[in-house]
Amino acid sequence: MIGRFLLALVLAGGTLLAQAADPTAADRFDYGLVPQKIAENSWAFVGRTEDISRDNGGNIVNTAFVVTAEGVVVIDTGPSRRYGEQMRAAIARVTDRPVIRVFNTHQHPDHFLGNQSFSGVPMAALPAAQAGMREQGGAFADNMYRMAGDWLAGTEVTVADQAAQAGRLTIGGHEFELIALEGHTGGDLAIFDRTTGVLYAGDLIFLDRAPTTPHASITHWRAALDTLAALPVKRTLPGHGPVHDDRRGVVQTRDWLDWLDDTLNRAAMSGMDMAEVMVLPLPERFAQMPLARSEFERSVTHLYSRYEQQTLSTAAPSRLKQK
């Protein structure tokens, strides 16, 4: 046993030395954020369609900024303090105008843990999202740390300090429509820039990356997609996945939700248990979609108990004597 420890120590020491000598180690926590211009005065940082890992540091999310005459409006701040700092630096390379507003589309950690790096700037989210950040932010940050490791170093939960109000809001010549929805979470803020026609959909829309459901209501989510589908949108930035000009995001997200609902319902009606449902085959159209299997497994944990509960009924107490 002692021998094993010694060996482990020697190995660990060797690894540390190797890391210290590695010239790329300093760059390790560089997200490499490059803004992608998506419309006049409008840029997006498009993350990878992967799960959070020590390789990507949580850069699996889309964030954005709009340069208005008054200053910069930021939409979501990414998964960590470092991301927020690097996002600010990348914005400063595009414009010397100050960041004047931050919006968080919802309470999930990949969308708001960068808030810390924008402290002093008014930050708004829907009240349900503020509550979610307040109540669960610590656990979100812990879990992000567990998955992404030291990319999260120094990250502290900074809850959006203002309640976003639904309705039109003109900032520096851009007419934003703030749309209060729910479905992905209890408070999903979609932002439609009527000046450019860009819809910042948050996680109400996923494209070519399986949707996540830890706080989802499929019923409300479908209704929210109906609302978004009715807008005169020219270009959509989904919460995860590529920028697109057609209806693919809305259609695909809805298709996934319909399939998920139907699959869980059928499974419950046929008496399956959770671990059995998790290994059901995926339809061909989703088989190649990044994270389809793992998100389906997660969704079974999030949602299945509601479906199975509907199949169970209370059994009458026995009137027989126990042996």
Added chain:
Amino acid sequence: MKQLLMALWLALGLGAAAGAADPLGSSRWPDLQREYAGNAPVTFDSRVEVLAPKVAEDSMNVPVTIKFRNLPDVKRVLVVADFNPIVKVLDYQPLLAQPGLSFRIKLQQASPIRALVQTGDGKWYAGGVWVDAAGGGCTAPSTGRSAPDWASTLNQVQARVFHDGQNQRVRLRIMHPMDTGLAPGIPAFYIEQLAVEDASGEAMLRMETFEPLSENPVFSFDLPDTGKAALRVVGRDNNGNRIDAMVQP
């Protein structure tokens, strides 16, 4: 010095042997084998299947399905989670039941979940999977505790029987906090015994259950079809409260 080296060599040798024997490579396995199989040989066998997610999305509710379809004459199934503070999850006697069962457990950290299956000739077979987890499932208070009326539904059974023409799948949910005793100020309070009986009162399956089972535990069993006859679910918790309900087909 020579003795020390010898001890070291032995420790390393044993460690290596046990590590090679356990396909899940868990440092806890030699102890568990000693404790639960009495140091009898245990064969890791693909006929003992454990289905569970790779990552526990909810450490309070990790779904597990055990299957041992092609192993003859199974008398006993022990389910353990190596790195839980309370290792044993349940001790199951299938009796007349089809070879498999499903349930949910609490995980305190990433851990193997294993089924140790004993056949009539006394031999042990094992299967298992690693489940990664954020953890904490065993030291959190049960969520029902915060509801004022949890005691009024204590040991209530919710059920449904599904027929497939040959067997009947029985799904049960039993209302119980399943407190582990590891959350501050809340003593251990959990279901200890559970059986499903046929109309004549004969047990079709029986098990002992332990703290790591999830709150309001949900089970699935497959039993021979008993037609229109009701099934009776009986059991009790560690405070002596009885479970006793009739499940209609």
